[in-house]
Amino acid sequence: MNPIKLWCFDLGDTIMQEETEVKDDCATTLEAQLFPGMKDALQKLKQRGCTLALVADTRPGTYRNVLTQHGLYDLFSAFAISEELQTSKPDRRMFEHVLQQLRVKPQEAVMCGNNLERDIAGAKALGMTTVWFHWNERYATLPATELEVADFTVHSAQEFLELEQRLRQPTD
Numbered sequence: 001m002n003p004i005k006l007w008c009f010d011l012g013d014t015i016m017q018e019e020t021e022v023k024d025d026c027a028t029t030l031e032a033q034l035f036p037g038m039k040d041a042l043q044k045l046k047q048r049g050c051t052l053a054l055v056a057d058t059r060p061g062t063y064r065n066v067l068t069q070h071g072l073y074d075l076f077s078a079f080a081i082s083e084e085l086q087t088s089k090p091d092r093r094m095f096e097h098v099l100q101q102l103r104v105k106p107q108e109a110v111m112c113g114n115n116l117e118r119d120i121a122g123a124k125a126l127g128m129t130t131v132w133f134h135w136n137e138r139y140a141t142l143p144a145t146e147l148e149v150a151d152f153t154v155h156s157a158q159e160f161l162e163l164e165q166r167l168r169q170p171t172d
Contacts, residue, residue, distance in 0.1 A: 002105070002107045002108050003108065004050075004108060004109070004110055004129070004167060004168070005051060005102075005104045005105075005108040005109065006050075006051050006052075006053060006098070006099070006102055006104040006108060006109040006110070007045055007050050007051065007052050007053070007109075007110050007112065007164075008052075008053045008054070008055045008095070008098060008109060008110065008111045008112065008123070008128075009042075009052065009053070009054055009055070009056075009111075009112045009113070010054075010055060010056050010057075010089075010111075010112065010113035010114060010115070010118075010119050010133075011054060011056040011058055011062070011063055011066065011067075012056065012057075012058060012114070013114040013115075013133070013135060013136065013138055013139075014035075014112060014113050014114045014119075014133045014135075015034055015035065015038050015042070015066075015072075016029075016032040016033065016034050016035070016038075016066050017032060017033050017034065017035055017135075018032070018138070020032045020033040026059075027059065028059045028060075028061035028062050028065070029058075029059070029061070029062040029065055029066055030065055031065060031066065031069050032066050032069075034070055035133075035135055035157060036156070036157060037156060037157025037158055037161075038157050039070050039071075039072060040157065041157040041160055041161050042072055042075055043072075043075065044161060045075075045164065046075045048168075050164075051077050051102060051104075052075050052076045052077060053076060053077060053078040053079065053080070053098040053102065054067075054076050054078075054079045054080070054081070055080045055089065055094050055095060055097075055098060055111065055113075055119075056079075056080070056081055056082065057082040057088045057089055057094075057118065058081060058082060058083070059081075059083050060081055060083055060084055063079065063081060077102060078097075078098040078101045078102050079098070080094045080095065080097040080098045082094065085097060088118070089113075089115075089118035089119060089122045090117065090118050090119075090121050090122025090125065091122070092122065092125060092126055094122065095109075095111065095122060095123055095126050095128065096126070099126075106123075106126040106127040106128045107127050107128070107129075109123075109128045109129070110128065110129045110130070110131060110167075111123030111128045111129070111130050111131070112130075112131040112133060112160070113130075113131075113132070113133060114132070114133045114134070114135060114136075114138070114139060115139045116132065116139065116140055116141075116143055116144070116148040116150070117139075117140065117144065117148060119132075120132055120143075120147070120148050120149070120150045121145060121147035121148045124147045124148075124149075124151075125147055129151050129152075129167075130150045130151045130152070131150060131151065131152045131153070131154060131160065131163065132150035132152070132153045132154070133154055133160070134153050134154070134155055135155070
């Protein structure tokens, strides 16, 4: 595996808990709670020198509001937001947007998300490593295609941090 230069994250049901969203009349999320440990996990990644990007199917105000609410917005170096790019995952342009902006090859990036079809298959089609955050049963939990088979699966922020540490270790 190539050295990891970029960690990409989805927002809904990856960083924030969708069922806690408080929305305005235009369906923009004003605030939401994070999954336990995710604020700490993202801060630790940044402290370790990792570059972070958000690749999310969401409204522009939603990601700004939620990340700012929790003091996380400035941790991210690039954003690929579906409504801003006028496309959505698994469209390769969502992933390519941050890869090109940060000059990172797909093989040097990891996509972390909760949706096998959108997050995992979309990233794997480009050659990115994938981590499936299996927090709940909101979306399909069985891969429908080979591209939907995640490279790694985690069930908690702690499991994710342990995985990140293993992936940072040089391989023989």
